[in-house]
Amino acid sequence: MASEIKPGTTISLTVTKTPTSEAAAKTLSRLFGKDAANKRERVRRKRLLADSMEVRRRGGRPWEVRNKAPRLVQPKKGDACTIHATTDVIKDLGSVTRFVAVKSA
Numbered sequence: 430m431a432s433e434i435k436p437g438t439t440i441s442l443t444v445t446k447t448p449t450s451e452a453a454a455k456t457l458s459r460l461f462g463k464d465a466a467n468k469r470e471r472v473r474r475k476r477l478l479a480d481s482m483e484v485r486r487r488g489g490r491p492w493e494v495r496n497k498a499p500r501l502v503q504p505k506k507g508d509a510c511t512i513h514a515t516t517d518v519i520k521d522l523g524s525v526t527r528f529v530a531v532k533s534a
Contacts, residue, residue: 434514434522439534443509446528454503456525460518461502464510470501 434440442461448454462471483494504510511534512518522531 434519434531434533436514436516436519438514439511440514440518441509441511441532441534442522443530443532444504444506444528445530447506448525448528453525453528455500456521457504457528458500458502460512460521460525461504461508461510463512463518464502466510467501474498474501 444457448457461467478496478498481496485492485494502508522529
């Protein structure tokens with residue numbers, strides 16, 4: 430399935446099965462985060478993380494303590510999104526093919 434997708438096309442993803450592993454859930458979350466509908470939330474999260482970064486002195490130099498970013502989207506069975514297929518997206522789709530249905534949009 431992932432080998433049939435050409436880079437530069439627009440595809441729609443639909444979750445057909447809830448991910449059983451944490452790695453697959455993170456991959457789906459990352460893919461759904463690339464959807465245009467989630468872009469505003471991504472920008473907001475990026476700004477909040479930058480604002481909450483703490484700078485301490487460590488060894489006489491500034492050391493930035495960064496927080497981990499929370500997952501924006503946690504897709505469940507039946508959720509859908511439309512994203513632009515790039516090489517990294519196609520590679521990620523190869524690892525979660527058993528959980529999603531892919532169609533060209």
